[in-house]
Amino acid sequence: MGTLFLAVTAAPWYLFTFGIDPFLIGLFFFMLAACGFSITLGYHRLFSHLTFQAHWLVRLLTVVFGAGAFENSVLLWACEHRSHHKHVDHDDDPYCISKGLFYAHMGWLMFKLKPEPQFENVADLKKDPLVVWQDRYIHLLAVLVAFVFPAALGYAWGGWKEALGAFLIAGVLRVVVLQHATFCINSLCHYIGSQPYSSKCSARDSWLLAIITLGEGYHNYHHEFQHDYRNGVKPWQIDPTKWLIWVLSKVGLVKKLRRVPAEKILLAELAEAQRRLEQTLARPGLTETASAYLANAYHRLMGIAQQWTERKAQQLEVTREMLTELRREIRAATSILRLSGVRFA
Ligand SMILES: [Zn+2]
Numbered sequence: 001m002g003t004l005f006l007a008v009t010a011a012p013w014y015l016f017t018f019g020i021d022p023f024l025i026g027l028f029f030f031m032l033a034a035c036g037f038s039i040t041l042g043y044h045r046l047f048s049h050l051t052f053q054a055h056w057l058v059r060l061l062t063v064v065f066g067a068g069a070f071e072n073s074v075l076l077w078a079c080e081h082r083s084h085h086k087h088v089d090h091d092d093d094p095y096c097i098s099k100g101l102f103y104a105h106m107g108w109l110m111f112k113l114k115p116e117p118q119f120e121n122v123a124d125l126k127k128d129p130l131v132v133w134q135d136r137y138i139h140l141l142a143v144l145v146a147f148v149f150p151a152a153l154g155y156a157w158g159g160w161k162e163a164l165g166a167f168l169i170a171g172v173l174r175v176v177v178l179q180h181a182t183f184c185i186n187s188l189c190h191y192i193g194s195q196p197y198s199s200k201c202s203a204r205d206s207w208l209l210a211i212i213t214l215g216e217g218y219h220n221y222h223h224e225f226q227h228d229y230r231n232g233v234k235p236w237q238i239d240p241t242k243w244l245i246w247v248l249s250k251v252g253l254v255k256k257l258r259r260v261p262a263e264k265i266l267l268a269e270l271a272e273a274q275r276r277l278e279q280t281l282a283r284p285g286l287t288e289t290a291s292a293y294l295a296n297a298y299h300r301l302m303g304i305a306q307q308w309t310e311r312k313a314q315q316l317e318v319t320r321e322m323l324t325e326l327r328r329e330i331r332a333a334t335s336i337l338r339l340s341g342v343r344f345a
């Protein structure tokens with residue numbers, strides 16, 4: 001709340017009085033990227049979900065700059081996040097969307113009534129000396145990285161005026177921007193967007209939120225396949241965190257990237273498309289033409305699902321052509337569904 005207060009009072013005052021220069025703009029974006037990727041790549045995909053293995057340098061940088069995001073330690077973050085996945089939309093979900101958009105966004109942090117968790121679900125991280133060290137010194141580290149570091153760079157660049165600017169813009173304002181981007185994953189990513197992989201929980205996919213959250217906006221996929229290092233799994237989806245992990249793997253700084261096989265992903269999409277077709281067909285007031293279209297799409301999907309089950313039973317190899325066909329059928333079914341939502345509803 002202190003940083004939020006300063007971000008809406010002192011930061012605009014500084015900008016109004018002294019203006020902005022390229023150094024401050026550069027430092028703001030550098031800190032935003034360094035701390036942002038430390039959360040998405042480090043706290044989330046590496047430490048919480050173990051979706052790949054990383055060189056000590058990547059681990060060190062992400063715990064140091066992650067502290068500067070002011071989102072507490074890896075240990076507490078991962079503990080709460082793993083609970084979120086396990087109990088999503090239920091009472092034990094720390095940022096449960098069923099308690100409202102504001103609660104999921106920041107209310108859960110403002111009115112923390114429950115005692116500190118027991119850290120039972122992070123036994124692996126409790127054995128990691130780097131994580132334990134970060135947890136012990138988290139508050140000191142957070143202040144040093146978030147505020148002292150940019151202010152010192154500012155001082156070296158242009159004296160006290162620049163130090164104050166760096167503290168307010170690349171420190172305080174950047175903390176607030178990054179915190180709210182992260183909070184959006186817990187709130188808006190469970191509120192707006194599509195559910196192509198599963199509608200079992202509230203998580204949704206949104207390209208717009210993916211831009212704000214460095215790729216975490218493909219949250220429906222992430223909740224369905226949390227051990228995949230990718231969130232935006234399709235080639236055209238915007239997932240800068242996935243791109244960075246991939247680049248790091250090419251230079252040998254990360255390895256053993258975990259991917260869900262394309263076939264498994266498509267079968268999840270197939271099941272979800274079938275379920276939605278069924279639901280739409282059961283809707284009252286559908287025209288005869290709409291029903292016929294939907295029923296046709298539904299039977300085609302049933303047919304292809306049947307084929308896949310048989311092939312699986314016979315342990316036959318999945319060919320590229322089969323995957324293409326499956327992809328085509330799902331695309332046809334979802335476009336019919338989209339059309340039925342607009343024209344036949
Ligand atoms: Zn979620």
Ligand SMILES: [Zn+2]
Pocket residue numbers: 044048049081085222226
């Ligand atoms: Zn997650």
